[in-house]
Amino acid sequence: MTDPAALQVAELLTWGRRAELALAVKAGRKGLSREITSPMIQRLGLAASGYTAHLRDDSVTLAGATEAGYLASLDPSSLAEQARKLAEAKVPVLVLTEGGRVPAAWLRDLGRGGLAVLVTDLSTGDVASALEAYLAHRMAPSMRIHGGLAQVFDIGLLVLGESGVGKSEAVLELVFRGHRLVADDLVELRRVGNRLVGTGPEIARHHLEIRGLGILNLLDLFGPAAVQEKSDVGLVVDLVPWRGDTPIDRLGVDEGTRELLGVALPSVAVPVSPGRNLGTILEVAVRNQSLKNMGHHSAIRFEQKVMRAIRGRGQSWKG
Secondary structure (H helix, E strand, O other), X not given: OEOOOOEEHHHHHOOOOHXXXXXXXXXXXXXXXXXXXXXXXXXXXXXXXXXXXXXXXXXXXXXXXXXXXXXXXXXHHHHHHHHHHHHHOOOOEEEEOOXXXXXXXXXXXXXXXXXXXXXXXXXXXXXXXXXXXXXXXXXXXXXXXEXXXXXXXXXXXXEEEOOOOOHHHHHHHHHHOOOEEEEOOEEEEEEEOOEEEEEOOHHHOOEEEEOOOEEEEHHHHHOHHHEOOEEEEEEEEEEXXXXXXXXXXXXXXXXXXXXXXXXXXXXXXXXXXXXXXXXXXHHHHHHHHHHHHOOOOHHHHHHHHXXXXXXXXXXXXXX
């Protein structure tokens, strides 16, 4: 597991959606090296008047038309004082929305104080939503794990197991059945809220390795419907080489879980042996988990049915 990584303010200018937000540097280029260490977004609000006690020094700060209107009403000396106090608050970056129509002297003083100021014509709400989503993903706790990830029906299936057990072959079989490859061999996981989102390293995306065939590009082989960039993980399957003494749950009554990045995920162990069709087994495992998610547990219902039959026989014998 890796701790949430800080990002420099300059990264906001190279981020994929930066073009949609049309962010531009308005002042304080030297401040582009400052680090954002929290995914939270804060509004400048009352701090525009000089009350900066509650401004966080780790978060993106947004200012819209309300703050701009207030600043425009100040005399030059008051404006300079507010700029000084804001610069001393050491916020990583200030993003002006709705055109950033603030006094030029205020911007100049902020730039001299080392604060990077970015501007966009979009509304404060739109900018806040986009930045919150980006920062939540970019700064989420993450880890890498050896395995395969496929989108099967509506559930992300994470396939784990020791090297050579057949993880890639199982995922290939799922793709052949119409499901989608997300990652093979190395899966990058991020915790976003209570969800676990998986993807593959960009350099290996859409590729899968099969011993004897080498590296296959499933996008080229099967088309866009065979691949997917990322998926929430909803089920973990651990492929286990079958041995005579391998402990395996025969009924499926016990609910197995696997904790990754603090998220508890449903988990099952599937023994691997010659002749077993892993594609079919994994597909059924996902269907069964989907039923469990809706409150239908086949194994428990079967157990209850057997117990009712046993009790019925007992009553008949007593009579």
